[in-house]
Amino acid sequence: MEMLANIERDGHLMIRAMFLTLSAMVVALFWFLWNRKSSKNPMPPLPPGPRGLPFLGSLPFIGPNLHHEFTNLATIFGPIYKLQFGSKLCFVLSSPSILKQVLRDQDTLFANRDPTIAAQIVSYGCTDIAFGPYGPDWRRLRRVFMSHMLSKANLDASYALRKEEVLKSIGHTYGKVGSPIDLGQFAFLKSINTVMRMLWGGTLEAENGADLGAEFKNVQQNAMAEIIELVGKPNVSDFFPSLARFDVQGIARRMKQLQSMTEKIFYSAIERQKSEAVKKDEGLELKHERKDFLRFLLELNDHEDGAKSITLQQLKALLLVQYSYL
Incomplete structure (x- = not known):
């Protein structure tokens, strides 16, 4: 019995030794392959820099x-x-x-960027040309933006429109002779009228123009400036993504509020353009015959060809970028 026990023990030892030897050979093989791959594609050394604290860095x-x-x-x-x-x-x-x-x-x-949380929100999930990833979609959006809004032909086509607004402002000023004029508000409304007509063919003299003008003024003077500030403001959630759900500084919450303000303006303009398109289909005469930027974007939004169409999110993102430029 003792001899059988010794044989069994020796057999277990032999199996264990073989298993350890095989494991060592597998580890050595992986190590050899890894070093060979690393030698073919060596990682370049990082540039120098100051030593920071653990977890916090610099x-x-x-x-x-x-x-x-x-x-x-x-x-x-x-x-x-x-x-x-x-x-x-x-x-x-x-x-x-x-x-x-x-x-x-x-x-x-x-070309690709690492957008902040605020930038992701205001760009509708990086669907614009400012923060969107470089690729076919980005090139298509940039082509739309440059060829149909910032092109020389488009600016030349809006010359008569801008001249009309200048003449209207002169006439309005002449009619106020002897009365005080708020030049700041006057200049603001006239510049916004020109921008709105270039973007979507409307002005603040339209129906409910007073309400639209007041809201647009708030967006222009306050919201847009704050949006730009929040996009560049240091955010703890950007440096520590695990804390993003808590929104410690409230930047994401505030950016969503500002975005909803701009969406109200865009929604009013989109609904107006759609109603004008219905009138055109019914044969009614429209005041604005020139195809503005928003009408062109809406046509792309309804385009049957997926390679040429754009989503509603991309449409609003392009409008926001264009409004920021102007």
Whole structure:
């Protein structure tokens, strides 16, 4: 019995030794393959940069004047260096030659951005040309934006429209001789009239124009300025995505409120354009014969060809970008 026990024990030991040997061979094989692959595609070393704190990185050491901070760090670490902001690894470029490589020579490689949470909200999930990923959709939207709104032909076509608004403003001023005029409000309404007619063919003198004008003034003077500020404002949720659900600074909540304000304007303009399209189909004469930007976008929204059509979200995102430009 003792001999049988010894044989059984030796058999277990032999099996265990074979298993350990086989495991070591598999590990060695994977290690060899990994090193071979790494030697063929070696990772380039990261640029230098200041050492930050664990988890926080360099966030506690960056002051409010970023351009001064970055200039000082460039004198220490050179024209390109890295900074760790929470979970985000950033690179700062301060050399004209490097910037030329990134922004012009290799622009397609660096075209994609890491949008902030505020930018994702205001761009309807990065469906515009400012924050959208580079690709066929982005190129199509940019072509629409440049060829049908910012083109020289379109600006030339709106010359008579702008001249008409100037003549109307002169006549309005002449009619107020002897009465005080709020030049700030007057200039604002006339500029907005011109922008609105270029974008969607309407003016503030239309039905319910007073309400629309007041709301548009609020969007122009307050909301749009705040939207731009929130897009560039440092947000804890951007540096630590795990905290995004809590919206510690309330930036996402406020951006959604501002977006709803602009959507009311866009919705009114879209409904007006659709009603004018119905009148045109019924043979009624329209006041604005020129095909404005919004009408063109609505035609693309209804286009049967999926390669040429745009979604309603993309339409509103393009309108917001165009409004910001103007």
